[in-house]
């Protein structure tokens with residue numbers, strides 16, 4: 001607290017990112033990072049980059065990356081926006097589109113940065129509960145609104161909506177922007193990218209952090225009608241002309257160029273996810289059906305916070321949210337097969353579980 005703060009800062013409750021521990025040897029399953037390195041071309045791009053070029057500013061438009069994303073997606077460059085992680089793309093979108101006279105609609109349980117942006121930008125919002133199975137029910141979003149945002153697949157539940165549900169929401173909701181945050185879409189959901197040419201009020205946001213293993217480079221992007229992209233560019237160019245540095249642009253292009261590696265890595269994670277989900281179920285966990293690189297699971301007899309501390313004492317980090325509706329759950333990033341094996345065998349040795357399993 002300081003008397004020098006602007007008044008609005010006093011009431012801000014910032015987002016809390018998952019821990020990035022300094023301790024070596026931890027199994028880190030708490031921030032949905034990819035356990036595999038980026039495509040080999042990324043390393044080659046970094047090694048061959050002439051450091052002499054760094055004295056210049058990067059391309060403010062990241063034109064090469066937009067071109068590569070256009071080729072990859074089949075859209076035009078004027079339908080593409082890039083930013084410093086999808087967190088920044090989302091923040092700029094909140095500023096560009098959601099400061100309206102009606103509330104922004106979002107799921108009650110979703111990515112917890114959304115309400116932080118609302119508070120930062122003074123946006124009114126309304127949270128809509130998930131159904132009993134923790135699914136988003138878009139039928140409940142057909143009320144007057146100043147915009148709609150949801151993650152698909154949703155976080156931290158991991159559950160995906162089909163494109164039909166999104167299409168029918170868009171058909172009913174034509175007057176305000178619908179933002180679909182697809183941070184995890186490559187692990188098994190259908191992308192709303194397929195609807196971008198049909199609906200001028202749809203913005204689809206994706207990231208290189210998860211499926212492309214580039215969380216450390218901070219690269220996010222959005223697909224939408226050129227008029228939406230222009231709105232985002234106006235805000236971006238009123239805030240930071242150069243959100244992507246030269247190395248981010250180079251490495252993103254190199255990652256995109258290797259589709260085979262991307263497909264194989266995603267498939268590997270999906271396979272590991274499915275076998276880990278089966279093993280956790282066998283231990284008595286309820287595991288929600290995941291279309292992401294994480295599992296959301298609870299044990300009916302042991303509170304989530306206790307399981308998180310137990311795992312931590314065995315050098316395994318997972319994420320726990322104290323929010324009431326989900327306090328029983330753990331969000332477990334899908335790591336390598338060995339890491340998931342360590343997780344499952346450690347859980348099986350939990351005193352309460354091992355006594356049950358041997359009974």
Ligand SMILES: Cc1ncc(COP(=O)(O)O)c(C=O)c1O
Nearest residue numbers: 085086087111151155183207209
């Ligand atoms: C649903 C969702 N959206 C967006 C992000 C932000 O990703 P990044 O800023 O790394 O692109 C995350 C990160 O975990 C996320 O879970």
